[in-house]
Every structure is written in C-alpha cells, then in structure tokens.
Amino acid sequence: MYTLEHRELQEGEFWREIPVFAKVSQNEFLDYKWQIKNSISDLIKLAETIKGVVSDDFIVAISKGFHFAPMNVRVTPYLLSLIDWNDPWNDPIRKQFIPVSTQLIEDHPMLTLDSLHEQKDAPVSGLTHRYIDKALFLTVNACPVYCRFCTRSYAIGADTETVKKVDLYLNSKHWENAFQYIESRPELEDVVISGGDTYNLSAEALKKIGFRLLQMPNIQRIRFATKGLAVMPMKILSDEKWLDALTEVFLLGRKLHKQVAIHTHFNNAKEITMISKRAMDKLFERGITIRNQSVLLRGVNDTYEKMQLLVKRLSYINVQPYYVFQHDMVKGVEDLRTCVKTAIEIEKNVRGVTAGFNTPTFVLDAPGGGGKRCIHSYEYYNRETGVSVYTAPSVKPGKYFMYFDPFHSLSEEIRQAWRDQKKRQQMCLDAIYHSGVGACSRLA
Ligand code: SF4
Incomplete structure (x- = not known):
C-alpha cells in the first residue's frame, strides 16, 4: 500500500488568506526583499497581522509566551502564511517559531544553555x-x-x-x-x-x-x-x-x-x-x-x-x-x-x-x-527515569555523556525524584553503574 501525498505540494496564492496579505501580488511575495522587509519580530506587529484570524485567548497566550522565550521571535510572511490559523495551537510551524505560554512546561533540572559545550571546544571564539x-x-x-x-x-x-x-x-x-x-x-x-x-x-x-x-x-x-x-x-x-x-x-x-x-x-x-x-x-x-x-x-x-x-x-x-x-x-x-x-x-x-x-x-x-x-548506540537506557548513557570513543575517549528524557514523558513520581538533588544524583549514579562505562570513565 502506498500514497503519493509527498508529491502534493501547496501552490497558488495561499498567503492571501491572511487579511493583511490579501492584496500582496505573486511578484511581491516571491521577492526576498519583500519577505525580509515584512518579517515580523515584535509582538504588536504579530498581533496586528493575525488579528481577526485567531481568538483573543491565543493573542494573550503569545503575548505571555514572548516573556519566557530564550530566542527572539522572527518569522517571515511565507512561514506565517503556511500556519493553519484555524488551529494555531497545534500547528507544527507555529510551534517551532511562536511561543505560547499555555504550552510551556517546567524545564528538566539537567537542562542548560550551550548543552553541547561548543564554547569549551572552541580554540578561537566562534x-x-x-x-x-x-x-x-x-x-x-x-x-x-x-x-x-x-x-x-x-x-x-x-x-x-x-x-x-x-x-x-x-x-x-x-x-x-x-x-x-x-x-x-x-x-x-x-x-x-x-x-x-x-x-x-x-x-x-x-x-x-x-x-x-x-x-x-x-x-x-x-x-x-x-x-x-x-x-x-x-x-x-x-x-x-x-x-x-x-x-x-x-x-x-x-x-x-x-x-x-x-x-x-x-x-x-x-x-x-x-x-x-x-x-x-x-x-x-x-x-x-x-x-x-x-x-x-x-x-x-x-x-x-x-x-x-x-x-x-x-x-x-x-x-x-x-x-x-x-x-x-x-x-x-x-x-x-x-x-x-x-x-x-x-x-x-x-x-x-x-x-x-x-x-x-x-x-x-x-x-x-x-x-x-x-x-x-547507548550503553544504557532506563526508560523509567529517562536517563541514557553514551560514550564517544573516537571523539572523547574515556568519557561518558548523559541524556535525560523530557519531564512530560516521565511519571509524576519520577518527576518529583528529579526535583530532589539527592535522588537526582542517585538516578545518575545508577545509570552509570548499569551502563558499565567503568570506574576510569568520566562525565564530560
Ligand atoms: S536553529 Fe539555525 S536558523 Fe534556527 S535560530 Fe538557530 S541558528 Fe538560527
């Protein structure tokens, strides 16, 4: 059984469905300078653009979402036109670029900024x-x-x-x-x-x-x-x-x-x-x-x-x-x-x-x-606590690396355990022990 859905690409002047883009011609829309000039990076402009096509609740949720975002918001008119504004809460493009406060959840305590330690491995800046x-x-x-x-x-x-x-x-x-x-x-x-x-x-x-x-x-x-x-x-x-x-x-x-x-x-x-x-x-x-x-x-x-x-x-x-x-x-x-x-x-x-x-x-x-x-290729993965342990022998020999599944995928009991520093440490130690990475290995 097969489908050819992958060949069904959206075409036509779909952007005209958003009232503020209703009069935008194809030539304008396909001009990158127009896209840059009309990209949206502030809340007021975004709210004006989607006013009338979304509920007031949604506008309130994005205005709160902006306050918690680690990244600035910036979207092109092209992306905005691809969002299903009849259901913006669940739209896969909206989710990637526009934060809404009601969908934000508590961070796992092991999250960081620069989690890949790019700066640590940088011999010169950048x-x-x-x-x-x-x-x-x-x-x-x-x-x-x-x-x-x-x-x-x-x-x-x-x-x-x-x-x-x-x-x-x-x-x-x-x-x-x-x-x-x-x-x-x-x-x-x-x-x-x-x-x-x-x-x-x-x-x-x-x-x-x-x-x-x-x-x-x-x-x-x-x-x-x-x-x-x-x-x-x-x-x-x-x-x-x-x-x-x-x-x-x-x-x-x-x-x-x-x-x-x-x-x-x-x-x-x-x-x-x-x-x-x-x-x-x-x-x-x-x-x-x-x-x-x-x-x-x-x-x-x-x-x-x-x-x-x-x-x-x-x-x-x-x-x-x-x-x-x-x-x-x-x-x-x-x-x-x-x-x-x-x-x-x-x-x-x-x-x-x-x-x-x-x-x-x-x-x-x-x-x-x-x-x-x-x-x-994990050495160990505990699906209950969400801890996985990896090694990278050709990149950082003798070291091990831990990944932690997101909070929403864990039981309430395990989430509570992660909030407790001692229990958190114990879950990590258990994972290291079961992974068999060895006493000589070190956490990177
Ligand atoms: S993922 Fe890439 S395009 Fe997106 S914000 Fe980061 S650097 Fe920019």
Missing part, C-alpha cells in the same frame, strides 16, 4: 574543533527567522528577557582568527560554515569565506548551513547576486576537486511547497548538493507518519535527508523535546520507506561535547 578532521565555523549571529529550540540560544540573536547572549564576536573582523587556526591544523579537512545562518551573509562575504577555505591545501570539504531554504526559498529565486556567489564557490570547489554542499533544515513536510521546489530545482540545475538536518520535535514531526512524509517529500525535491537530531537539552523549550524511545520507534518505521541514501540517520548530539552518536 570556531568549535571537536572531531579530529572537522570544524564548525560560526560566521554570523543572526538568522532570517529564529527557531524556539535553537541549540545556540546562548549566543544567537539579541538578548531576551530570560537569556543574556554570549558575544562570540561573529563578524568579519574576527573571521581571520578562525582562518588562521584552520590553516594551522593539517588534520582539519572539513568545515561547516554556520551561525546564525549563512543566508544572512552577503554575497561578497559568502564568496570570500568559501574561496578562502577552498584554497587552503588541507581543506577538502565545506558545507554552508542555512535554514533559509526552508523559511525563505524566495531568496534563491530572486537574489541573483547571492545565488551567483554561491555558484562560484561550488564551481571553484569542483575545479579544485573539493566538495561543497548546503545543509538545510526542514522539519515538517508542510514547510515544503511548490515555491520550495522551484528554489531547489534552481539549485539542482546548478549542480548544487543539498542535504537536510531535521530536529525531532514534539507535535511537529514526532510520529512515524509525519517523518515518513517529510523524508519522501525531501527526496522528491532532491534534498537528501541526512540527519534527524534528538532535541538538545536546551533550556526553555521543554514542551518540544521528545524521549529517546520515541526517536528509536520512529527510526524503525522510517527505515525501509525509501532508498538507503535518502534515509536519515537518527542521532543524539551527546550533551557535554561527545558529538553525534547514533540514537541506538
């Missing part, structure tokens, strides 16, 4: 060197939209009422420090250029960074990380200068026999429209490789049916589903986390629906800096 041959180069601290669940909520965007952002000096003046470090390490071959979002780099900056890295003898592979393709595909269709700069980097890579790819971030099949397909087709025509990294999010893609549809639809538009990440243990978005067993179940049901090269690997980025571990 450059994380964790895996032997690969570095993460953060170039800019802004994004075209802000995701509530961002793992870099400690540094990306402006301060919020709950998070004072760390200044990583992500600007062109400091890129030289990162370049010099990368050049000085012969073992480095692979650089992820991220942020923030590389969509926010100018065409000149994109080219400068791409060319500089490709011309280093040690560098073999670079990737530009951007959520932009998912939230503002119009840029690919209307910003010729930027697309040409990207293409020049790809062509240089090809000439030098080095790989250049884009890594993007779609989380739900609804985010893929006919506009997305047109943008991906344009990139495909230029020979540009695109891979996708999703985050497993409660109420967004945490059923196997939703994930199967996403994987098939991504494959249909020539975007390779590469990773599905277990949600990181970041503060302030506990409502969006799922437990390890959910990821395992979904993975089991996704494998086999399409070709292996289009089947994403489900990974957990080990808290504390162990890097990406296959979700199944």
